[in-house]
Amino acid sequence: MKKPRAAEVELELGFSAAPVPASREWKRLRDAAKSCQACPLWRNATCTVFGEGPVHARVMLVGEQPGDQEDRAGKPFVGPAGHLLDRALAEAGLQREELYVTNAVKHFKWTSQGKRRLHAKPNAREMAACRPWLAAEVEAIEPELIVCLGATAAQQVIDKSVRVTASRGKRMASAWGTTALVTVHPSSLLRHHGSGDPEAEFEAFVADLRKISRL
């Protein structure tokens, strides 16, 4: 896949290009990402939340963006959705410590409601600005499988046209050639508005995660 040059990215987005170093040493990438200001999301966030996990993990999980607790802790998937993910991984017989966990966008985007900071979906330009970090993580970790948790991750990893409902549980190819699997974001299981069976939805999520071992 042809990589856009930094100047091309700047022209297309109107943002400066993410300062991704040439090195694919994971620590260098993480440290460089701390000072990224390639899109406006850094302004209202506490810190860059880079991925974490074994640098040679065979499986990479990609979520959407850090949430309130992740933003404060500087770590991915440590809030309510992260706890649900941990529970689902355990039920699927997987150890989170063996997986590399990251997000499609590295800064928390939010709107305020009183004292609460509510999640706001990153837009297409913010996603495009942050994508070089995810691409660099994929090159550094070289996973055998990328699991996309939700639509934003799937569109960042596979293609902008991917829809979770149509692609869920299917073996696909990422934009980098790595095998990819699409499932829901665990936060979607926390947002019930009287419809659906929460237990059945959790079991369906666990069933998707069980496919990781098979793939």
Ligand code: SF4
């Ligand atoms: S969201 Fe991504 S591109 Fe935007 S400032 Fe943060 S790290 Fe940089």
